[in-house]
Amino acid sequence: MLRDNKLYVSYGEFPKEIIKDMLTEIKPFANLGLDKRIALKPNLVLPKISESGATTSPELVSGIIEHFQERGFKNLAIMESSWLGARTEESFDECGFTKLSRKYNVPLIDLEKDRIKKVTVEKQKIDVAESILEVEKLINIPVLKAHCQTQVTCSLKNLKGCIPDKEKRNFHTKGLDRSIAILNKVVPTDLVIVDGFIGDLTFEEGGNPVNMGRIIMGYDRVLVDSYCSHLLGYTSEDLPEHIIKASKLNLGDLYDNHKVFEKNAEDKKVIQSDELPxxxxxxxxxxxxxxxxxxxxxxxxxxxxxxxxxxxxxxxxxxxxxxxxxxxxxxxxxxxxxxxxxxxxxxxxxxxxxxxxxxxxxxxxxxx
Ligand code: SF4
Known part of the structure; x- marks a missing residue:
């Protein structure tokens, strides 16, 4: 049985093979009933293919689906709501998820059109899409990217795709960092699988793709996000604020030289990007x-x-x-x-x- 504070990283070029190999070894949710709902939450922030650095690779998600379906899990769903101004259905199409849904018979749930549940936590009211709150397990599949306001966007910020557009706007007036941390208290992540193949170290909406050739996986989202921030050059002293706030809400541990279990380390690339503007x-x-x-x-x-x-x-x-x-x-x-x-x-x-x-x-x- 795995402890929550392990980090797994595997390197290479082929997302589907690498993730299937990692999941076979790590065996997440081994004791979960086969009919339980498992949500896959990619980052489809806007209708742009994953090669742009903006969105989660459909290849990676197909590997995750195959892993669970081959073990008999019957109740998977892909859930997302793109950012303000973008149509999620268009993102599903353009990013290759409509095809994926048909191929594996896994439904796509547009959380922007979902029923809303009003939740109050840490004295802040948040509207959340109900479907995401009803799942047994949530697999959070962000892309490793920079963000103009939160510096880094990874699993914690990826959950912004679980709230309606009106609430997305509100987050910016209520304070983005704190709101992201609180949202993560409302919506638990059970497993993080970071698409570290092609990200963007300048903008969250892609356009400056950087090939990083890796998957980062862990059960502790704060640990994963703080580790990823270190990869992008942040130190323990200047970690993005939303990650620190999430750790203060006891949502996980900050990375502090935790042991990282690496596979295929011979394929490791140096992460390089143009300077942030x-x-x-x-x-x-x-x-x-x-x-x-x-x-x-x-x-x-x-x-x-x-x-x-x-x-x-x-x-x-x-x-x-x-x-x-x-x-x-x-x-x-x-x-x-x-x-x-x-x-x-x-x-x-x-x-x-x-x-x-x-x-x-x-x-x-x-x-x-
Ligand atoms: S800052 Fe104002 S104009 Fe811009 S997207 Fe938000 S609500 Fe709209």
């Missing part, structure tokens, strides 16, 4: 309680302008986020409906990247 973000972007898709849109637009050599001609700051909703008129370029009282403003919720690029170019041409 934080410096230029701070200079041009004044984000205040912005939802992730909104912030990501603007960051992408800024990178486009940078690549085209236009960014330095932008003279006014860009403002976005729910924090600007109740402020009186303010100076700058407001992006998104929340910043409509800025002296210049582009509507949208979230706004489209191409429209933001065009709007900012217009502002630059008109000298802001």
């Amino acid at each position: 934080m410096e230029f973000l701070e200079k041009y972007l004044k984000s205040y309680k912005a939802c992730s898709p909104c912030e990501a849109t603007v960051v992408h637009a800024l990178m486009r302008l940078r690549d085209e050599g236009l960014l330095e001609r932008l003279e006014k700051p860009i403002l976005l986020g729910q924090g600007y909703q109740h402020l009186k008129e303010f100076y700058g370029i407001g992006i998104g409906k929340c910043a409509s009282r800025a002296s210049k403003h582009l509507p949208g919720c979230p706004p489209r990247t191409d429209l933001v690029v065009r709007y900012l170019k217009d502002q630059i041409e008109n000298k802001n």
